[in-house]
Amino acid sequence: MVVKNQEYIKQQNRREVLEMIIRNGPISKSIIAKKMNMSPTSSTRIVNYLLDSKLVVEDISNGPNKGKRNLLLPNKKRIVNICIEIDIDTVTIALINLKGEIISEARVFAATMDASKVVQVISHEVKLMTEKQLDGDEMVTGIGIAMPGIINPSTGTVKVSTQFNWKDVPLADMIREATDYDVKVDNELKLKALAENHYSIRKESSLVMVGFGNGVGSALITNDDIYRGSSNASGEIGHITLDPMGPRCTCGKYGCLQTYIAKDFLLSDARKSHDIESMEELIEKAQLNEQWAISILDKAVSYMILTLNNIVRIYNPSAIYVSGILIENHRYIHEKLENGYHEVDAFRNGDLKIELTQLKDEGALMGASLMIQRHYIEHLA
Ligand SMILES: [Zn+2]
Structure with a gap:
């Protein structure tokens, strides 16, 4: 139990330091340590880990800072989240980077709300968009999905969605199988709230x-x-x-x-x-x-x-x-x-x-992005 807690704290700290760099970068290691209430040793260890994982980079836009440590920036080109919002008749798909910026977005009309047809539409659109927009240097964290209904976020199963007439649909499993990406699903309002809080x-x-x-x-x-x-x-x-x-x-x-x-x-x-x-x-x-x-x-x-x-x-x-x-x-x-x-x-x-x-139409997509990105970071070795 103690081991599990330590592992959990380590992952939480990594995510929080990364999110601080995303939000406040360029930022120095000492400011991070101060804001996070951490020892300089801990902050250095986490920052080195994030640098090794290529999630953050040193800011050398004004030339390398000789003798002094360079400030840290999120490596926004490196991480791409595939985000999907399923709504009545429409599926919106977007690629969002580490800073929460939308790289590409498309809205597709799905003539039916039959779950397996929706999965087909999604896997087709994901393939099209990633082939067109990504050059292979990026790390795709996975697919984050937002939709109305009661959803089990750990399994990605839609327990009930009265709007779509879905019951016990294993959506995450179906999309994982069709695309080979890791998939997380949650209720759109919960994700909207998560994003609103994160970006305010x-x-x-x-x-x-x-x-x-x-x-x-x-x-x-x-x-x-x-x-x-x-x-x-x-x-x-x-x-x-x-x-x-x-x-x-x-x-x-x-x-x-x-x-x-x-x-x-x-x-x-x-x-x-x-x-x-x-x-x-x-x-x-x-x-x-x-x-x-x-x-x-x-x-x-x-x-x-x-x-x-x-x-x-x-x-x-x-x-x-x-x-x-x-x-x-x-x-x-x-x-x-x-x-x-x-x-x-x-x-x-x-x-x-x-x-x-404040996030209006994009709130659910931004929340889906945050969800899959956090999942990815928390499961890095
Ligand atoms: Zn009722």
Whole structure:
């Protein structure tokens, strides 16, 4: 047990030193030791390891620093993460370097959501993109995948994804077999939260990402990592029961939180009285001052505010980031939500920051990149 812990600490320290160089480089060994609260011997050992593994390089852009140690930089050309976001009808694939910069990105429409067809699309696109973009000097860490649903992150099995109608799909195994790359899979909101926390300048002590879209979900980041709960189901707030006599939810229960907020429920509410095709159309009607449309959206926003208040009660985070198609794609709803932030006590008292996700569309891909990169670094010999 002691040996295992030491090994774990060693891997954690390596990753943290590397991430510090990525974030703050060019940086010196002594500053790293100070910031990491490490002895100079430990920091030198880790830095030498990272130099040997070619994960970092010495900064000789102004010529080698004679007699003095050179500053350290991430070797951003060396490491490439293949990142994939699976969404309804679309698969987005990107190559992302060690600094989190997108080298190449493509969006493919998949006509079907049949799991084996999706795997075919992915393996074909991965082959195309890596052949075209990489020259062979790079180290590919593997494939990181973000998608909605309850996922076992250690096996990469999709336990349930109601949106795709998938149950117990061994996605990581299937893609590993088709591509020969190492594969990690996780829930897209959890990965978005991970990336938002990692790339934000101001570090939060605890951060919650909440998503309002086809469903309602949340993800908590604490100590720079995802909080999962005992079986990785933490954050599934969309299925908190608000009213046992309420509308039937996709999960089979009644009156779940998401039945008052999620897109399809708002549309079916609208269709009880009007012929409405899309969310865009519903918002258009509200903007034309049609009272029935305004009240459907106002009601949804008041449940969103209630969700934020409940999140504060459960997690007491220092920041909440709001995301999801209802907010990110519809300025009208986002503005209404912003106007209601003052109804959240902690926000009004100045104890909580509430902001729109900064990484927007790219959040899930950036999180997938971070996941596969960390996995690679933590498993280096
Ligand atoms: Zn439900």
